[in-house]
Amino acid sequence: MTPELLVDVILAVGLVALSLRVVSGGELFRDIVVFIVFGLVVALSWARLGSPDLALAEAAIGAGVTGALMLMAYRRLASRSGGASGDRSRRLRLAAPVAVLAGTAVAIIGLAALGIDGASDSGGAAALAALPATGLGNPVTGVLLMFRGLDTLLELVVLLVVLLGAWAMMIPGPPPALHLVSRDTPLVAALLTIAAPLCVLVAVHLLVVGADEPGGAFQAGAVLAAGGVLLVLTGVLRPSREAGPVIRLAVLVGPAAFVVVGVSAMAFGRPVMELPGLWAVYLIETAMMISIAVTLSLLFGRSGGFRRGGP
Amino acid sequence: MSSLAVYVVAAAAVFGVGVYGLIVADHVLRKLLALNMMGSAVFVLMVAVSGSAQGRPDPVAQALVLTGIVIAVAATAFALALLVRIHHDTGRVTLSERGDDDD
Numbered sequence: 567m568t569p570e571l572l573v574d575v576i577l578a579v580g581l582v583a584l585s586l587r588v589v590s591g592g593e594l595f596r597d598i599v600v601f602i603v604f605g606l607v608v609a610l611s612w613a614r615l616g617s618p619d620l621a622l623a624e625a626a627i628g629a630g631v632t633g634a635l636m637l638m639a640y641r642r643l644a645s646r647s648g649g650a651s652g653d654r655s656r657r658l659r660l661a662a663p664v665a666v667l668a669g670t671a672v673a674i675i676g677l678a679a680l681g682i683d684g685a686s687d688s689g690g691a692a693a694l695a696a697l698p699a700t701g702l703g704n705p706v707t708g709v710l711l712m713f714r715g716l717d718t719l720l721e722l723v724v725l726l727v728v729l730l731g732a733w734a735m736m737i738p739g740p741p742p743a744l745h746l747v748s749r750d751t752p753l754v755a756a757l758l759t760i761a762a763p764l765c766v767l768v769a770v771h772l773l774v775v776g777a778d779e780p781g782g783a784f785q786a787g788a789v790l791a792a793g794g795v796l797l798v799l800t801g802v803l804r805p806s807r808e809a810g811p812v813i814r815l816a817v818l819v820g821p822a823a824f825v826v827v828g829v830s831a832m833a834f835g836r837p838v839m840e841l842p843g844l845w846a847v848y849l850i851e852t853a854m855m856i857s858i859a860v861t862l863s864l865l866f867g868r869s870g871g872f873r874r875g876g877p
Numbered sequence: 878m879s880s881l882a883v884y885v886v887a888a889a890a891v892f893g894v895g896v897y898g899l900i901v902a903d904h905v906l907r908k909l910l911a912l913n914m915m916g917s918a919v920f921v922l923m924v925a926v927s928g929s930a931q932g933r934p935d936p937v938a939q940a941l942v943l944t945g946i947v948i949a950v951a952a953t954a955f956a957l958a959l960l961v962r963i964h965h966d967t968g969r970v971t972l973s974e975r976g977d978d979d980d
Contacts (some may be wrong), residue, residue, distance in 0.1 A: 571880050571883070573884045574880040575883055575885065576958050577884060577887075578884060578886070578887035579887075581887045581888075581891055581921075581972055582891055582894065584888055585890075585891045585894040585895065585914050586894055588894075588898065588910055588911070588914060589895070589897055589898030589901070589902070589907075589910075589911055590896055590916075591901070591902075591907075594904060594906060594907065597907065597910060598910065601913070601914070604914065604917070605917070608917050608920075611884060611887075611921055611935075612924065613923055614880070614926060614933060614976055615884065615921075616933045617934045617939050619943065620924065620939055620942055620946070621941060621942060622919075623943050623946050624917075624946060627946050627947060627950050628913075628946050628950065632913060632949075632952050632953055634912070635950070635953060635954055636906065636909070636953075636957070639906060639957040639960060639961060640906060642961050642964070643906070643960070643961065643964050645969055656902055657900055657901065660900065661896075661900040661901045662897060662899075664896060664900060665893045665894065665896040665897035665900070666893060668892060668893050668896040669889045669890055669892055669893020669894070669896070669902050670890045670893070672889040672891070672893070672922065673885065673889030673890075673920075673969050674917070675928060676885035676886075676922045676925070677882065677885055677886075679926040680879075680882060680885060680926055683944075686908050688902055688935065688937075688951075689937040690935030690937045691902065692894075693936050693937055694936060699945060704934035706936050706937075706939045706940050707941065708936070709936050709937050709939075709940035710940045710943065710944075712939075714937070714940060717940075717944060717945065718942075718967065721947055721948060722908055723931075724948055724951055725947070725951050728951040728952070728954055728955045729894045730959065731955050732954065732955060732958040735958045735959055735961075735962045736958075736962075737961065737965045754968070763937055768881045772902070780953075782943075784943060784946075791883065805907075821921045833961050835908060854938070858947075859900065860969065862950075862954075863935055865954040865958075868958065868961065869975070871951055
């Protein structure tokens, strides 16, 4: 067994062991934390599979944002345990066979697909061939922005619809304060002074290098959202019920910039969603980053908007 | 056994564990954890399989999975918003077809 394969086997065993731990039914809080660790191991697996873009996205979005949302919901639900429902015994009897069947089916499909020789004219090969003409170096960014722009636009629309849905489901009355510590606590102010600008710096870095290296608007938006979560938890931003004009603008700027640039291509005789150049990629990605960061922060705070908190 | 096959088998196992967790969990938060793990398993499987032909993952598959990750977190956020509202209105954190939970 080569050292590389050994690393893969260790990661794979880790994935399965952590997933078993999550469903084993201990304390819910601990299971959520183990789920976050599971997400980080998935990120490592993607780094090993040769996809650093996905590794970054999984670490920031899959493990980070999902974990923060889960922990916040756990806090809101006051750690109630689920009561056992009546048909539980029947479900328990069926669970293991159904799970084994499902896992076996997925294994058969996956191993069969591994044996298939890829078609030479696949979409990925076409994207790699057409990439140099776009001026981009990162094929994933190329696919997301240049070749499959409509998918990415609709993805932003899904985020917007989710935010509208969450707003519709908001609990009546003023949103509860979410901060855990005040800024007077020793070291918190110092932490904020370092961490908040660092989030902005890392996000902008991911955005800028995303054209040629691993990174991009989604990873950058998630890192920025992590900064937003930090500001909410320390009470610098307080949730408010109504979204102010700045928040509304920030939520809409991503899809709006994409639509305006994509549709205005028609005025110059090009197909819809064909971006005119690299400047358009940077413009749209910046707008996307802002929208994604604000949307995720609002979903975390379960609030319509934010106002500046007192010291 | 190649390293891609290792990840395919692990993804299938995690998917099965996720199905089990989804069925046995009572708390909706647990069901969401299991559902997210099933999603991650499918994403890992897709990326591993797409890389079998040319030695590195297909960029279209990577973009698809990146989209999938963001949609998954969005769907989870909406599900959590529904759960918090259900808990606020009924005091329950479980799903019951009969509507009369025994807690």
